[in-house]
Amino acid sequence: MRNFLQFHPEVADALAQNKPVVALESTVITHGLPYPANVETAVKMQTAVREGGAVPATIAIIKGQVHVGLTDDELEYLGRLAGTAVRKCSRRDIPLAIGGQEDGATTVAGTMILAHQAGIRLFATGGIGGVHRGHPFDISADLLELGQTPVTVVSSGAKSILDLPATREVLETHGVPIIGYGTDELPAFFARSSGLPVDIRLDTPEAVAHVMQAHQQLGLQNGILVTVPVPEADACDPDMVEAAIAQATAEADAQGVHGPASTPWLLRRVVELTNGRSLQANVALLRNNGYVAATIACALAAS
Numbered sequence: 594m595r596n597f598l599q600f601h602p603e604v605a606d607a608l609a610q611n612k613p614v615v616a617l618e619s620t621v622i623t624h625g626l627p628y629p630a631n632v633e634t635a636v637k638m639q640t641a642v643r644e645g646g647a648v649p650a651t652i653a654i655i656k657g658q659v660h661v662g663l664t665d666d667e668l669e670y671l672g673r674l675a676g677t678a679v680r681k682c683s684r685r686d687i688p689l690a691i692g693g694q695e696d697g698a699t700t701v702a703g704t705m706i707l708a709h710q711a712g713i714r715l716f717a718t719g720g721i722g723g724v725h726r727g728h729p730f731d732i733s734a735d736l737l738e739l740g741q742t743p744v745t746v747v748s749s750g751a752k753s754i755l756d757l758p759a760t761r762e763v764l765e766t767h768g769v770p771i772i773g774y775g776t777d778e779l780p781a782f783f784a785r786s787s788g789l790p791v792d793i794r795l796d797t798p799e800a801v802a803h804v805m806q807a808h809q810q811l812g813l814q815n816g817i818l819v820t821v822p823v824p825e826a827d828a829c830d831p832d833m834v835e836a837a838i839a840q841a842t843a844e845a846d847a848q849g850v851h852g853p854a855s856t857p858w859l860l861r862r863v864v865e866l867t868n869g870r871s872l873q874a875n876v877a878l879l880r881n882n883g884y885v886a887a888t889i890a891c892a893l894a895a896s
């Protein structure tokens with residue numbers, strides 16, 4: 594696999610010297626936001642990782658080559674492809690993009706796989722995928738990947754457009770420990786709480802690093818999910834966002850929007866229905882998660 598990996602020099606140097614590195618996904622660039630807001634958000638997340646003391650490594654496939662860390666030109670290139678036929682790469686899609694010399698944006702699952710191959714143990718994102726509301730057999734590959742790839746994912750829980758209780762059950766079935774970072778409840782992406790319990794609450798980067806070290810020493814091959822609530826000032830009112838999600842979900846069903854297309858469609862519709870409040874929360878939690886992941890990476894490097 595490493596024959597297909599092209600490392601940004603800064604990332605390669607950091608890994609060689611055991612400096613803290615945080616992986617970032619690329620679907621937020623190509624499938625999450627329009628240009629130029631997508632590039633601006635990606636830069637903000639990379640900046641947050643640096644502010645936390647780590648090196649950001651945004652992962653993407655460009656013309657069949659896996660890039661671990663992007664230059665400014667590569668980030669701009671991907672940003673301008675938003676809304677075009679960029680392959681959305683989960684486990685299934687990575688060999689298709691590489692073999693076809695395509696451009697590909699990595700999902701949570703895809704980023705976990707490639708981060709693990711690159712030797713990066715921490716990955717920050719907004720929200721993981723999960724079980725879709727009203728479609729219990731439509732389960733994101735993110736959950737399965739968390740059950741089989743030893744990377745720690747820092748997120749604000751699963752995207753709240755999903756069936757959160759069912760998503761939590763699938764994570765439990767696959768043996769994925771859910772850490773609440775400064776919280777006793779699973780965050781609900783746009784909102785700070787879902788009412789669902791986490792497996793353990795930890796309040797410091799060092800405490801999370803200790804769990805990661807124990808996990809590695811035991812030789813376990815599953816991932817760890819660290820959940821971080823959206824900053825309070827940017828959180829959405831739970832009732833408001835739930836009403837928007839319910840309406841968007843009903844509209845998606847009526848229009849036959851399912852499968853990989855459903856998540857970006859629903860997120861865009863919720864932005865419209867909340868007059869942009871959900872987008873504000875989304876950008877804020879991305880930056881915050883990047884910063885938190887960086888502080889954990891620093892604690893891990895020092896342990």
